[in-house]
Amino acid sequence: MIGEKIQISDEDRCEWCHGDELYREYHDKEWGVPCRDDDTLFEFLILEGAQAGLSWITVLRKREHYRKVFDNFDARKIAKYDDSKVEELLQDPGIIRNKLKVNSAIRNAKAFLKIQKKHGSFSEYIWSFVNGKTIHNHFSSLKDVPASTEISDQMSKALKKEGFNFVGSTICYAFMQATGMVNDHVFSCHKSSQH
Secondary structure, eight states: OTTOOOOOOGGGSOGGGTTOHHHHHHHHHTTTOOOOOHHHHHHHHHHHHHHTTSOHHHHHHHHHHHHHHTGGGOHHHHTTOOHHHHHHHHTOTTSOOOHHHHHHHHHHHHHHHHHHHHHSOHHHHHHGGGTTSOEEOOOSSGGGSOSOOHHHHHHHHHHHHTTOOSOOHHHHHHHHHHTTSEEOOOTTSTTTTOO
16 A cells, blocks of 8 residues: 555564664664764764763663753864863763763864864765775674774774774774664665665
């Protein structure tokens, strides 16, 4: 029937998102979709750093609140945060209250703005690591998906050199997956060949 919604079962998705509606929606609509918008790329970079040592679902559940208290991830505003703003954020139970991670968001905002100035856009710069094109992997299961690659190693080193932190190779690879620089939807997933 025209307009009928097709039901997709968890068996037709990557196994990491099974059993949670927020995770499923993120998997189906965002994860692995090529993103070239600077503001969205910056948001993902900050959230991936916030996730270090935690599960992604923890961050995903807090994302809307992050957007509210971090000025919708406006790098220009975040770059100007002072000590009192940091203290205010550290009192907020709606975010991950880690001083290093909060300070990292400010530091990364400043580095992000420098990259934009130097390269015209952050998107141009970050996508250059994959020559502007999504790398399509064809893994058969989650256990085959790497935690990092040679490219994420290079990206991590380059970002650190530019002044970023909380950008280790594993964080960079998760960022690449989230923003569609790599398509790591497993072979059996309904999203594996849609990009």
